[in-house]
Amino acid sequence: MKSVDNQSFLRFLDRANQISSLTDLGQLLDQTLAFAFDIFGAQFGTLYLRTLPSNQQDEFELILKAIKEQGSDSGTYNQDVINQKVVLYTGPIMEALSQHKITETEIQQPFPLSTYVPLGELPVCPGTNMLILPLAVNDEILGSIHLYAYEPGIAETLSPFIQRLATEIDKLIRINAYQHYNERLKELIEYIGRIGSSLDRDQILKTIIADATELLGAEASSLFLVDEATGDSVLKIASNMDVLSIEEVRIPPGKGIIGATIQTGISTLVDDSTQDKRHYNRVDKESGFNTRSLVAVPLKTRPIALGEELGSTEERIIGALESLNKKEGAFDQNDIELLKTLANQTATVLQIAEIYSDANSLFMDIIKALAAAIDAKDPYTVGHSHRVSTFAIAVARQLGLSPDVIQHIRIGGLLHDIGKIGVPDAILLKPGKLTQEEYSWMKKHPEVGENIMSQVRMLHNALPCLGEHHEKVDGTGYPRGLKGDQISLLGRIIAVADVFDAITSDRPYRAGVSVEDGITILREGIGTQFDEICAKAIIELIQNGKIIPHLNCA
């Protein structure tokens, strides 16, 4: 063993300790190589890290992380070569690494130079000596330092100072990985929160595609939902694709990676989709997108508790989510886990959105059915309530009212005549003119409607549509004879919509008036029967063709 003095030992130890406190991995690797370079007096050196051990035992995949050349701080090579990959199957480096052996050798033909650096040429001649220092932690090769034109004979003595930094490098790599994973988990939590705050299916779909793409660092993502009727998976949304061309994409049950993922519930990772026969490339063909790699996960809902009286829904797979083409590196197990969690949450949220939408539809459908039933008692008023609701919504939008007020008008318009349940058919259906007594019965329907619906707490804001649609701004209306602003805006809006539909419809005793005459009647009623703002708004809508009499409301 060549002798190295105590002072040098302590200096080396001190320098290694200094280097070990670096918290940036790039600096730690650079300084480790520089340290080795200096203590071995080399002319040229490289430091590689091994990629995560794969299943292949007969190869080492190394990534170039640092280069150093004598007389130059950053080396003569462009930093572009950093992070280039070399795969070793044979040669002295492969041998040194698989045997965990410090190796002193000479560069000689026929080893291709690319075995040593991915640059194609070394700044040293064949015949130059070369030192291979494997970096290992707990018998796992972490990487390798290669020194060229170095001082021979001191490798055994001094390599422990280099090896001393291997555990530091290993730990810092793990800290960085945890930090990165940590950030991804936080990102996932943010995405889950965002998706979970929507009951709007279309918005959920748009959000999930953007989030999945971002979370996986992918080029694009797409989402398929199972069509209950056929069992096909139907492409619902995709990012970075031509939406027009993909609208018709259906994948038969079990077909391709998506079909298999949905059928088995097992996530799939495909490194090279051109080599994977399961890849169903019709989407690629139609969209012009070139899928190289992908992760596909099932959209599996959790059971959803609906409340004590309503039980819960069952866990099931409603579709699949896939992310395509990792921008940097390759998809891994973490990607699958993160995407799976996001997908399960999305599936559950989509189910909740559907349940909510169903509850709303149930309510709206029953109101529509009842309005239709009331209207249908008189063949001359079929469709009336639906038209009044539609006209009134148009007026409300024209006036810039908020979505919740518009919703009250939608419901109130449909229900404005519901009080006719309480009016005897003999009066309701009487063809001729009503007697005084019959008329006063008839005039009760706004209040009857209001009374019936006053039981419904959440309809309180819609009640004026029922109770005030026969009031007139000059105070001559019924049932209360309210004047001007005493009539709520909702009541005034329903009034113009109600009258316009009534006068343009045929009645047993007269034909409906023309649109022009209808406008005239509305205009002439401003200030006496109708509120000016509401009347002008509906007239403008009629003139613009946005309100059409006898609109066939489905």
Add this chain to the structure above:
Amino acid sequence: MKSVDNQSFLRFLDRANQISSLTDLGQLLDQTLAFAFDIFGAQFGTLYLRTLPSNQQDEFELILKAIKEQGSDSGTYNQDVINQKVVLYTGPIMEALSQHKITETEIQQPFPLSTYVPLGELPVCPGTNMLILPLAVNDEILGSIHLYAYEPGIAETLSPFIQRLATEIDKLIRINAYQHYNERLKELIEYIGRIGSSLDRDQILKTIIADATELLGAEASSLFLVDEATGDSVLKIASNMDVLSIEEVRIPPGKGIIGATIQTGISTLVDDSTQDKRHYNRVDKESGFNTRSLVAVPLKTRPIALGEELGSTEERIIGALESLNKKEGAFDQNDIELLKTLANQTATVLQIAEIYSDANSLFMDIIKALAAAIDAKDPYTVGHSHRVSTFAIAVARQLGLSPDVIQHIRIGGLLHDIGKIGVPDAILLKPGKLTQEEYSWMKKHPEVGENIMSQVRMLHNALPCLGEHHEKVDGTGYPRGLKGDQISLLGRIIAVADVFDAITSDRPYRAGVSVEDGITILREGIGTQFDEICAKAIIELIQNGKIIPHLNCA
């Protein structure tokens, strides 16, 4: 400097490298102390880690992590003393650490022995020499090694071998912290997913309390919601507390930590609640729970998108969540962040549950209002539909039917007579016997009801309640004259409920029969008018007092 030979240097370096590859922090610390113990030939030694630097610059808080005594592997001291805390304000250790200085001293009076170890006595006499080796990374004190009765004069030479392990210890601590934090984030994701899959408010409240307690490693948690009417915060649920005694707890707006958290939206961490004047200790007093420390976070909802036509709700603070008494260690910033994320998600989910519950209530309320309006046309049938629904649900439960079938029966029972909208009042309200023609009008109501509601896609499964409640099992019923199993179970259930309510109610032309007579009529109708199973079920329920005629249905 005392001379140490090359061989020893290399041996030390090699041993330090071996130790550095340990992945368990406890082992790494034990081995580091053992290493120092050996190279300095000490009789007794301790290793402390510093707790996270606090704001106080004039103290060092140290946690005992390893002890070693000559001739004993685990020391003569019980391992219980491990993790005991000492706070230093003065003395040689305090001085050595604040100056980052390797210090050789002697144990002497008047330093209390507890300055050195938290054990009260050292296994070495006063006058013994003592070496203090601060462990530092990047000028931050990480901990300290104390050796007693050691070989003097070699500290400067050999301490770099010990210092060499400081960065390894520091990195391993950080890896452990990241690992722990990652696990907590994953736990949080799991909890968020679970909470987000419920639309059942009570279940959400129960789940969140358990999850918050678990996530924060706390002894208990409690949740307050703002009472919109008064602005008070009302305790809704709490773990590990006597629920009976806390049911009345209301906190006035802005009062105490909970009130302040809700008012400001700022999270609060209280280390010692007995010292914090804001702590509103009425809950403690009433529950007998002793709050020592707490984290309180606001329950802030995200804006919830309700769908294109419905707009969205606004972000707001609906209450607060607090976790009490950390079981190990003290609450920290991570605890606040995790609980805040959980709380925000909970707030959003509670809002969604409320929106869903509102949509359901809106539907149920409107159905009830309509049923009541139909029943109210005839003073003798007031409350009939509600009673039929209630009786039919009881029968369905008795028969063990599923929640979704029961929901169809609930709705179908309320709506079974809705077809009477189409029956002229003259017939409906006629006091005497109906003519043949009037009766055939009357017999149309099941079909009319079915027709009206057939527009409502989601009520298809409830339609038999409307269409088949006047069918009889012998085929003599109307409108279709179905026999036995041709009548759906729903129709057969509504039939017994409908008849029992009708016969026990007063009518213009007769008084209602007694419960006993009602049972007799039901029993006699088995096989002709009534299905056997349904009739026996309702009879049993009547006999057990679970179905009471003229039940006042609110």
